[in-house]
Amino acid sequence: MDRCDAYRHFAAQCLELVRSMDSPQDRAILLQMALIWSRLAECAAQAGAGAHDVPDPRPGPSPISRVD
Numbered sequence: 001m002d003r004c005d006a007y008r009h010f011a012a013q014c015l016e017l018v019r020s021m022d023s024p025q026d027r028a029i030l031l032q033m034a035l036i037w038s039r040l041a042e043c044a045a046q047a048g049a050g051a052h053d054v055p056d057p058r059p060g061p062s063p064i065s066r067v068d
Contacts, residue, residue, distance in 0.1 A: 003041075003044040004041045004044045004045045007037050007038070007040045007041035007044060008037070008038070008041045010033075010037040011033075011034045011035075011037035011038045011041065012034075014030045014031070014033045014034035014037065015030070015031075015034050017030050018030045018031060018034070
């Protein structure tokens with residue numbers, strides 16, 4: 001998945017979450033987040049970053065190991 005697609009995917013996820021939110025404040029925050037992801041996608045496209053791969057956006061195990 002390239003950067004532009006990943007950023008657009010994140011924006012779409014925010015918009016999906018908006019539909020399930022009851023709080024106007026929560027909806028406003030998610031809409032703002034979607035707008036920011038969309039702008040990042042545009043900037044990445046303009047900068048030619050679309051050819052670079054980014055990690056899959058699905059959550060996975062944390063790369064940070066715990067030190068006790």
